Amino acid sequence: MAAISRDDVAHLAKLARISMNDSELDHLAEEMDLILGAVARVQEVAGRDVPPTSHPIPVKNVVREDLVRPSLTPQEALSGAPAQSEDRFKVPQILGEE
Amino acid sequence: MSQMVPMPLNYLNYDEAVAKYEPTLGLEVHVELNTKSKMFCSCSTEFGGEPNTQTCPVCLGLPGALPVVNGKAIESTILIGLALNCSIAPFSRFARKNYFYPDMPKNFQTSQYDEPICVNGYLDIEIATEEGPKQFRVEIERVHMEEDTGKSLHVGGATGRIHGAEYSLLDYNRAGIPLVEIVTKIVGGTGKYAPQVARAYVSELRDILRSLGVSDVKMEQGSMRCDVNVSLSPLDSGTLGTRSETKNVNSLRSVERAVIGEVIRQSNRLEAGERIVQETRHFLEESGQTRPGRSKEQAEDYRYFPEPDLVPVAPDSGWIEALRATLPERPSARRARLKAEWSVPDKEMTSLINAGLLDVVQETIELGAEPIRARSWWLGEISRLANERDVDPTTLITPTQVAEVISLIQNGDLTDNLARQVVEGVIAGAGRPSEVIAQRGLKVVSDDAALMLAIEAAIAAQPETAERIRGGNIPAAGALIGAVMKATGGQADAAKVRELLLKHLGQ
Numbered sequence: 142m143a144a145i146s147r148d149d150v151a152h153l154a155k156l157a158r159i160s161m162n163d164s165e166l167d168h169l170a171e172e173m174d175l176i177l178g179a180v181a182r183v184q185e186v187a188g189r190d191v192p193p194t195s196h197p198i199p200v201k202n203v204v205r206e207d208l209v210r211p212s213l214t215p216q217e218a219l220s221g222a223p224a225q226s227e228d229r230f231k232v233p234q235i236l237g238e239e
Numbered sequence: 240m241s242q243m244v245p246m247p248l249n250y251l252n253y254d255e256a257v258a259k260y261e262p263t264l265g266l267e268v269h270v271e272l273n274t275k276s277k278m279f280c281s282c283s284t285e286f287g288g289e290p291n292t293q294t295c296p297v298c299l300g301l302p303g304a305l306p307v308v309n310g311k312a313i314e315s316t317i318l319i320g321l322a323l324n325c326s327i328a329p330f331s332r333f334a335r336k337n338y339f340y341p342d343m344p345k346n347f348q349t350s351q352y353d354e355p356i357c358v359n360g361y362l363d364i365e366i367a368t369e370e371g372p373k374q375f376r377v378e379i380e381r382v383h384m385e386e387d388t389g390k391s392l393h394v395g396g397a398t399g400r401i402h403g404a405e406y407s408l409l410d411y412n413r414a415g416i417p418l419v420e421i422v423t424k425i426v427g428g429t430g431k432y433a434p435q436v437a438r439a440y441v442s443e444l445r446d447i448l449r450s451l452g453v454s455d456v457k458m459e460q461g462s463m464r465c466d467v468n469v470s471l472s473p474l475d476s477g478t479l480g481t482r483s484e485t486k487n488v489n490s491l492r493s494v495e496r497a498v499i500g501e502v503i504r505q506s507n508r509l510e511a512g513e514r515i516v517q518e519t520r521h522f523l524e525e526s527g528q529t530r531p532g533r534s535k536e537q538a539e540d541y542r543y544f545p546e547p548d549l550v551p552v553a554p555d556s557g558w559i560e561a562l563r564a565t566l567p568e569r570p571s572a573r574r575a576r577l578k579a580e581w582s583v584p585d586k587e588m589t590s591l592i593n594a595g596l597l598d599v600v601q602e603t604i605e606l607g608a609e610p611i612r613a614r615s616w617w618l619g620e621i622s623r624l625a626n627e628r629d630v631d632p633t634t635l636i637t638p639t640q641v642a643e644v645i646s647l648i649q650n651g652d653l654t655d656n657l658a659r660q661v662v663e664g665v666i667a668g669a670g671r672p673s674e675v676i677a678q679r680g681l682k683v684v685s686d687d688a689a690l691m692l693a694i695e696a697a698i699a700a701q702p703e704t705a706e707r708i709r710g711g712n713i714p715a716a717g718a719l720i721g722a723v724m725k726a727t728g729g730q731a732d733a734a735k736v737r738e739l740l741l742k743h744l745g746q
């Protein structure tokens with residue numbers, strides 16, 4: 142059984158605000174299903190003694206001192222922005238939220 | 240409130256609503272920590288900078304940038320947890336909360352999901368009721384760390400300030416400022432006191448956060464924000480109703496009013512046989528009512544997963560105990576101490592606490608004012624003027640100004656009556672007390688010669704009264720003192736007038 146359906150992909154695309162046509166949805170559903178299948182096989186191998194891992198190296202409590210360092214200039218910060226105005230990032234307005 | 244719409248005849252008011260329905264609360268408070276640098280990068284958290292002057296590859300979410308958590312922010316969060324009687328998790332992780340909205344440039348907010356750093360605490364609060372003080376325990380579900388979002392400026396469209404093109408302008412200075420979310424468990428059993436319990440909880444929480452020194456806790460400026468969940472169930476039904484969530488309620492008074500507003504709205508919907516929709520609502524400051532937010536097309540679907548760029552936080556007991564040792568006096572203990580130090584009667588203490596005046600009174604006293612005067616000015620005249628204007632007394636005048644006025648009274652430079660005029664002048668924006676006094680010539684007439692002229696004039700106008708006083712009828716002096724006070728425009732010291740008058744008439 143497919144772990145991820147075409148509807149799931151359509152839902153994710155909507156959440157990610159990416160528009161996708163039918164063939165793209167079909168293609169991605171198939172591809173993501175393969176990826177999830179591969180991951181699921183790894184999960185089968187991991188025994189109860191293996192904790193879920195979110196970081197490749199078992200380190201903890203890596204913290205930074207609360208010190209301020211210089212930030213980028215607005216020009217630098219905005220240099221990669223597709224659009225800008227009044228020293229701000231300019232983006233299409235997203236409706237349905239406030 | 241639109242007064243034009245006639246209320247239906249069977250419309251329930253608050254008292255009627257809580258006579259039929261049991262309110263249940265849930266409170267989520269977001270607090271910006273007052274660290275110097277952001278949560279995961281070294282950009283400044285300073286408020287009010289020019290747009291996008293406090294950003295870097297980390298808080299802009301540029302590819303390859305790696306976040307490192309601010310140690311002070313973790314310690315502040317543990318302190319909050321300890322002060323709220325929480326257990327501190329021995330192992331805790333950050334998670335990505337994925338959503339695609341431009342207020343976060345990364346397309347996710349770094350937060351905590353199923354492994355928050357503090358869990359299962361409580362906060363005891365007390366409210367004043369007609370049957371005396373009542374205690375409630377508000378249980379805390381979790382305290383977790385996350386980061387604030389950027390600020391959007393909407394241009395054009397229905398909500399924009401300029402019509403025409405529809406776009407948003409983003410300033411990411413605030414994106415990444417450490418934020419702590421404090422979530423209560425379901426708060427039930429409050430009955431009709433739900434609004435006061437909600438307020439007292441947020442108020443006590445604010446006091447604790449302030450005493451810990453971890454946040455500015457300025458609700459009006461957004462460094463502390465409250466989401467209020469309210470649901471109703473028929474009395475004694477033992478069920479839980481559907482809740483609404485009122486977002487970003489930004490004052491203590493609004494927290495109380497938002498609960499009242501929701502209890503009334505929901506009870507009337509239920510009475511009309513309608514169902515309550517689980518939704519986000521916005522609080523309307525003017526009417527105390529709430530309005531629905533725009534409903535999201537999708538149910539919340541944030542696809543949380545552990546943040547792979549940050550390592551787990553695993554505070555050992557040594558670290559936790561060292562932090563516990565720095566916990567300051569609990570606000571409730573402080574109140575008990577101040578009550579004793581100032582010898583305040585129960586009822587007055589309750590009034591001071593409920594009015595949120597404890598801090599300003601303490602500051603006023605620390606600036607040299609006698610406790611009884613500091614209390615009575617804040618609770619009396621200043622509160623009265625604040626009520627007239629429907630604002631918080633502490634926004635009208637500062638403790639420094641009040642202490643200055645009281646010091647002038649203590650030195651005999653102002654009478655209570657003149658002091659009231661000075662306070663009114665300060666509140667009206669006429670400047671500092673000394674400036675108001677100079678502008679309006681509000682000085683006590685303590686010059687004996689000037690007072691004697693007024694006294695002699697009063698005696699000349701009421702010779703019979705003067706005779707009675709000469710004859711030993713001291714209470715009759717009141718009429719002459721009144722006349723002198725009137726003649727001096729209230730600027731004379733009444734005690735001084737009395738003394739001079741009686742002496743002049745051989746008494």
Ligand SMILES: [Zn+2]
Pocket residue numbers: 277280281282293294295296297298299415
């Ligand atoms: Zn940064």
